[in-house]
Amino acid sequence: MRCEDIKRFASLYIDGEFDELEGARFEDHLEHCETCRDMIQSTRVFQQALVERLNPPRMPRAVRDRILEAVDAELSAAPRPWIWKVPMAAAASIVLAVGIYAALPGVGENAEAEEVETLVEESVAVHEAALPPEVEGNGDAVRGFLAEKAHLNLRPPIEENDSTRLLGVRLTRIGKSRAVLYHYLHNNRSVSVVQIPRRHLETLRGNRQLIPASTRVLYDGARRGYNITLFEGSGSTNTVVSDMPSRELRKLIPASL
Amino acid sequence: MSKRTAERKIVEQEFLPHLDSLHRYGLFLTRDTTMAEELTQETMLKAIRASFQYKEGTNSKAWLFRIMTNTFLNQTRRRKKIYELDEGTMNVEEEAEVGQVFVHSNQTPEQSFVTMLSKSKVREAIEKLPPEFRSVVVLADLEELSYKEIAEVLSCPIGTVMSRLHRGRKLLRTRLMSWALEMGLVKGVEEEDEPKETISLEDYRRSTGPTTDQ
Numbered sequence: 229m230r231c232e233d234i235k236r237f238a239s240l241y242i243d244g245e246f247d248e249l250e251g252a253r254f255e256d257h258l259e260h261c262e263t264c265r266d267m268i269q270s271t272r273v274f275q276q277a278l279v280e281r282l283n284p285p286r287m288p289r290a291v292r293d294r295i296l297e298a299v300d301a302e303l304s305a306a307p308r309p310w311i312w313k314v315p316m317a318a319a320a321s322i323v324l325a326v327g328i329y330a331a332l333p334g335v336g337e338n339a340e341a342e343e344v345e346t347l348v349e350e351s352v353a354v355h356e357a358a359l360p361p362e363v364e365g366n367g368d369a370v371r372g373f374l375a376e377k378a379h380l381n382l383r384p385p386i387e388e389n390d391s392t393r394l395l396g397v398r399l400t401r402i403g404k405s406r407a408v409l410y411h412y413l414h415n416n417r418s419v420s421v422v423q424i425p426r427r428h429l430e431t432l433r434g435n436r437q438l439i440p441a442s443t444r445v446l447y448d449g450a451r452r453g454y455n456i457t458l459f460e461g462s463g464s465t466n467t468v469v470s471d472m473p474s475r476e477l478r479k480l481i482p483a484s485l
Numbered sequence: 486m487s488k489r490t491a492e493r494k495i496v497e498q499e500f501l502p503h504l505d506s507l508h509r510y511g512l513f514l515t516r517d518t519t520m521a522e523e524l525t526q527e528t529m530l531k532a533i534r535a536s537f538q539y540k541e542g543t544n545s546k547a548w549l550f551r552i553m554t555n556t557f558l559n560q561t562r563r564r565k566k567i568y569e570l571d572e573g574t575m576n577v578e579e580e581a582e583v584g585q586v587f588v589h590s591n592q593t594p595e596q597s598f599v600t601m602l603s604k605s606k607v608r609e610a611i612e613k614l615p616p617e618f619r620s621v622v623v624l625a626d627l628e629e630l631s632y633k634e635i636a637e638v639l640s641c642p643i644g645t646v647m648s649r650l651h652r653g654r655k656l657l658r659t660r661l662m663s664w665a666l667e668m669g670l671v672k673g674v675e676e677e678d679e680p681k682e683t684i685s686l687e688d689y690r691r692s693t694g695p696t697t698d699q
């Protein structure tokens with residue numbers, strides 16, 4: 229290694245980005261070169277001094293208390309209508325109960341409304357958290373991943389074109405159902421779609437509904453500053469979340485899926 | 486364990502220990518105590534609402550910082566005008582030119598002129614960095630996040646993190662040094678950017694004009 233390389237890669241070394249071997253090669257040079265040793269040392273000392281100068285006391289007590297209070301309020305808020313928030317032992321009877329309810333006029337719709345509410349709430353939370361995709365790439369890469377690695381027979385919910393790009397997907401869960409989170413970029417605005425296999429809703433409805441040929445919008449509204457459209461196609465239920473105007477958002481929904 | 490208890494456990498064990506760090510990063514992002522408090526609170530609430538997504542072993546610090554960065558960017562997009570006006574006073578190119586001059590102070594490598602500057606001066610220097618440099622410098626030097634984690638927090642490639650960090654640190658150092666010189670805290674001699682010892686033979690030949698082997 230030459231002094232030049234040392235200078236060029238000093239940050240990598242100081243920031244601890246090198247592996248053991250790389251670090252050892254770097255140190256070999258430092259051992260024999262006083263100039264480089266001094267340079268590294270003074271950079272280190274500069275950074276340490278900077279941190280010491282900036283390290284503020286902990287946050288003010290009053291601020292901490294106010295935030296903790298808000299956190300506590302959020303944690304003890306009345307549970308949202310999450311239907312899977314039921315102890316496992318009771319789960320079987322719930323499925324049965326839903327089956328019966330679904331046969332009664334009006335009650336099945338109530339269960340569906342709750343399901344929609346859940347999907348909307350959790351999809352917004354997922355969009356806000358903006359977790360990075362597990363697989364990056366366009367429709368082809370994503371389809372391959374879903375079929376081969378995740379064994380999910382699902383198709384990307386939004387068509388790709390010049391203004392709409394699929395950036396990648398992430399596997400997640402919504403309640404008991406496996407779900408896929410799609411990251412799209414539409415005219416440079418971020419759009420998330422949470423997709424769950426259709427089976428999940430069918431259980432709820434007692435398998436009585438016919439599979440629609442065209443997509444059906446179940447919810448269209450706004451929440452916490454985002455616009456949301458929830459639609460179902462033949463194989464999946466999809467919740468689209470973005471800060472785009474809802475009219476623009478609706479245009480992304482395919483006629484069939 | 487009920488879902489509620491599980492939620493509370495995640496919040497207490499994984500989120501709350503980072504509250505100070507988050508608040509500190511919030512202060513550097515917003516440069517305003519009220520806005521920093523709001524941003525910290527908003528970040529915690531968003532994290533709680535998304536906590537069902539949280540898997541054990543996830544890097545909670547990077548995850549929280551990412552939520553905070555995104556929330557901040559969304560807010561500033563909404564107040565875009567104020568933001569642009571504010572940042573318009575910075576001239577990056579001009580600063581980079583200043584950075585070409587390497588200043589040697591009369592100190593040994595064991596000392597740093599930074600310790601002679603007041604805390605508020607150092608803070609001011611960081612706060613005046615353009616936002617894209619400020620974030621990486623704070624995340625790397627104060628919060629000690631790895632390049633990979635920073636890339637995740639800022640949703641950008643690692644290469645971008647490295648170049649921003651390099652430029653940001655250089656800008657910061659140059660500015661602090663010029664203040665220290667102005668205030669007479671250190672005596673310095675200005676030199677060319679590259680210390681003599683690191684100039685290779687090729688560089689040397691190029692700088693002294695055409696050579697015979699051309």
